[in-house]
Amino acid sequence: MSVTSSAAAISAARASGRAALIGYLPVGFPSVAGSLAALSTLCGADGSSEGVDLVEIGMPYSDPVMDGPVIQRAGTRALARGVRTTDVFAAVEAVRAAGKPAVVMTYWNLVDRYGVDAFARDLANAGGSGLITPDLIPDEAGEWLAASDAYGLDRVFLVSPSSTDERISMTAQAARGWLYATAVMGVTGTRSASSDAAPKLVERIRSLAPGLPIGVGLGVSNGDQAAEIGRFADAVIVGSALIKPLLVADDAGTPEDLSGLRTVVADLVQGVRR
C-alpha cells in the first residue's frame, strides 16, 4: 500500500497515541478558489493549527440523501456557482500540496457519469487516496472494486448501527483502508450529544474485522465530542461543524473570512490530542 494511503495517516496518529482527525469540506463552496483556501486552512498549511490528519473532499450533488441541512446548503450554493466534477481533482492536488492525504466523498451517480475507471485514474493521478461512497454498498460496487484495484485506491464503505454482523463482515472484506462507522441513525449534521450506539458499533466491527481502522462520524461538533469519540475510534470524522462558520461568513458577505473555520479546526485538533 502506498505511503499516501488514508489508512497510513490513521495508523500514524495511532502510533502517537491518539485518534486521527478527518475533516470534510465540499469543493466549490464558497467558490472553487475559496474552497481550496479553506482546505488549506483545514490542513493547517496557514500555520493556524496542526491541521487534520486526513481530508475528506465532498463533491456537491443535486440529491444528497445522506446529508443534513448544513452540507445541503453549502452543496446547493456550490452547484449554483458552477462547481464541476473535474474541480475535485484540483482540490485533491491542493490538499496534497498542503502535505495531507485526501479522500473524496461522493454520491455514486457523479462517478458513474464520469466513468468509473476514468474517475479512478484521474483521482489517482491527482494524488488522491481513495473514495468514500455513501450510497454505494459493496453489493453494487463491482466496477469500483475493479477500478480501485487497478489504481491502488482506498475504498471506504459505510456501516451503520442497523447493519447485521453478516453485512459488517462482508463490507469489511470489500473495503480497503478503513471503514466509516455512522455513529447515529441519521444524516450528517451536528448534534449536541453523540449516542451510545457508536461505541457499541465500533466494538462489533472490531470483533468481526479485527485490524481494520474505524472512523466514526455523523454528529461530531466540537473538541469535547472529538475527544470522547477518539477514546474508542481510530479516527474522528467532522463535517457540518466545519462548514457552519463558512456559511456564516458567506451569509455575511465575507466568504474569504476563514477565522471561524480556524477556531473550529484548532478546537478539534486539540480535542483528539486530549
Place this chain on the structure above:
Amino acid sequence: MNRRVNQASLPDPSGHFDIFGGRYVPEALVAALDQLDAEFTRANADPDFWAELNRLRREYSGRPTPLTEVPRFAAHCGRARVLLKREDLNHTGSHKINNVLGQALLTKRMGKTRVIAETGAGQHGVATATAAALMGLECRVYMGKVDTDRQALNVARMQLLGAEVVAVESGSQTLKDAMNEAMRDWVATVDDTHYLIGTVAGAHPFPKIVREFQRVISTEIAEQMTERFGQLPDAVCACVGGGSNALGTFADFIDTPQVALYGFEAGGDGVETGRHAASIQGGSVGVLHGMRTYVLQDADGQTMDSHSISAGLDYPGVGPEHAWLAATGRADYEAVTDTEAMAAFQLLCRTEGIMPAIESAHALAGVMRLGQRLAVEQPDATPLIVACLSGRGDKDVATAISYFGLPGHPDLYTGGQA
C-alpha cells in the same frame, strides 16, 4: 437488445432488471429493505394476507373498478374502440390506494407504527394518509413546496385525515426533493417507520412490491375484456411518471406479446426544448433515488429539473422496470406535451362527462395519437385500446382554470337585481 427474459422471474434476487434497478442506498437502510423484502415474500405466500387485502379492495376501495367504453371520445381516436379503466373511481380518487393498502398491511405485519411518504400531486399522500387513518398509523407526508402551492386542496385533505404535511424547500422543491427528504427521515427512523413509496421506483424491493400491488389493474382489465369481448385488448396505454399505474396496467400482459404496451411520459413544453419530464425519451442511464434507470441529468450527472403541468408526472427518473421494458423494446414510450394533455383533458370532459387527472390526460392524448396512427397503418382494423384513467381531475381544477383562462364567474346573469 431484445434478449428473452421471462418477466415473472424479474427482478432477480438482488433487485435487478438486467442492468436496471438494484440498491444504491446508504448501508443504514439495507436492513430495512431486507426486512421489507422478507415480509413481502411471506405475505405474498399467505392466503390470509391476500384475503384481507382483497376484502379492503372490495369493501373499502370499491374494486373492481369499471371498464367504461367512451365512444364520443373515441371518435377522435381514428377507428379504435377505446375503453377506460376507471381507477379514478377508487376511494381517494386514484390508483394510488391499491399500493397503499398493501404496504400499510405490510407495515402492520412488520410491527411498525409510523409511515412516511413522498407525494407530487398529492394523490399518493392522500392515499397514504387515508390508509394510515384506517389502520391507526402515524403519518407524515413530504411534498415539494412548489407542489404544496399548486395542490393546496390535497394538502388540506391530508391534514383533515390526520397526517402531518412537510413542505420541502430544498432543490427544485418538487417530487424528487420530497423523496430525498423522506429518505433522510427514514435513515433516522427506520426502527419504527416504514417508507411507503408511492411508485415503482426506488431501491429494491420497492419496484417489485409496488408492481405486485398495482397488478390488480391489468388482472381486472384481462377479466373484463375477456368477459365483454371474448379477447384481450390490442393495446393498453398509461401515463408514466415514476410509472406505477402504467406497470399495474402492463403487468399481466408483459408475457403476452399480442397485447401492445404504451407508456406516455410528460413531454412538458416538448422534449426538444429540454423542459420536460420524459426520462426515457429525453434522459440517459444513471443512478437516482436508489435505482439505476433513465434519469434527466447534466453532463456531470447532476439531476436536472423536470417540467410538467402535471405535478404527479414531474419527476426526473422512472421506475427501473420501465427502463428495462423500454430497452428491450417490449413496451413503447412516447412523450405527450402539456398542450396535448390539456386538449385531451378538455375533450374527455366535454365528450364523456369524465374529468380526468392531468396525469391521466397524458394517457388519453397518447390514445388519440395511437388511434389516429393505427387508422393510417391498418385502415381496415378496429383496434381495442384500453387506457388507464389513473385518477380524477378534481384536484386539477385550479390548474385548469388558469390554463384555459376560465373567467371564474358565471357566464350569464339574469338581471333583476334591485
